[in-house]
Amino acid sequence: MKVLIVSDSHGLTSELSQIRDMHPNMDLMIHCGDSELQADHESLKGYAAVRGNCDFEAAFPEDRIEEAGGLRFFVTHGHRYSVKSTLMNLSYRARELKADIVCFGHSHGLGTEMSDGILFINPGSIRLPRGRTEKTYIILEIREKGVTLDVYDISDGKIPELTQKFLLVKGH
Template sequence: MSKVLIISDSHGLTKELEIIRERHVNEVDLMIHCGDSQLMPTDPWISGYLTVMGNCDFGAEYPLETTAEVAGRKFFITHGHRYSVKSTLMNLKYKAEELNADIVCFGHSHVLGAEVVAGTLFINPGSICMPRERFEKTYVILDLQSDKINMSVYEHSGRELTNLAREFIL
């Protein structure tokens, strides 16, 4: 059993990233930041997160996208602004197929969401700074099990939003 923390769109927040990292560092195998941290890779607050470049990350030396593998599942990580994620997941779906990704992590829209499209799980953890379509400032933890994935949603304060938990069979 492995766990992955996914966060995005922190837009300059520092203390919050550090608190969330310290809260979960001993229970997760990977921490992903889907961009728009507005921090430099050398900033201590973003250390420990696998981070990609967002449209507001000027001058930072992050990759535009990356992949990672945890518990035999391939993750594709991007901010999403180059894939028009505010209007469609189709472009991300094609990229996921090209990479043979099981899970796609993205941000940009600040809208919390999770859905399976053609056997691939698409996760947007929302924003811990400026959420849209809901009040809670959120991040996600995926519990990767051999036959399913359990998603837990947390407020930046650490409170679990149990009504938003979902189980996905991939």
């Protein structure tokens, strides 16, 4: 089972469609907010999207829960949880929701962290990355004994040295 995770596209349209078209066999596609598009925009077709601090469309939910491969995903932009300074608020909410994986954006910084059995994923930004030059998104492959996380640059494809594996206990 595969999950595509993208965030902070800030008005890009053809790039979102390009990513979707390059990876047609995804079981779930997530957009962690700041698309700056209307919720029904063609470029967001197929993405489970949330509202970021730069999204003004009321049709976007602030947060959402998605299920894939027996795992519970908590999707949010992150601005309401102060993710630029701490993951603690996000962690508390993830535990309340019994999430296995948290997908968020806002900081534009690519990063992953395993904390108390919960995997936190920030796919970076495909428009304005911070902390690196690559414009990144993530594909997570759910396997029987955990997940494999691959990072992609929108122009150059998979970045092999950033591949990570995590052991997850479903429904911990």
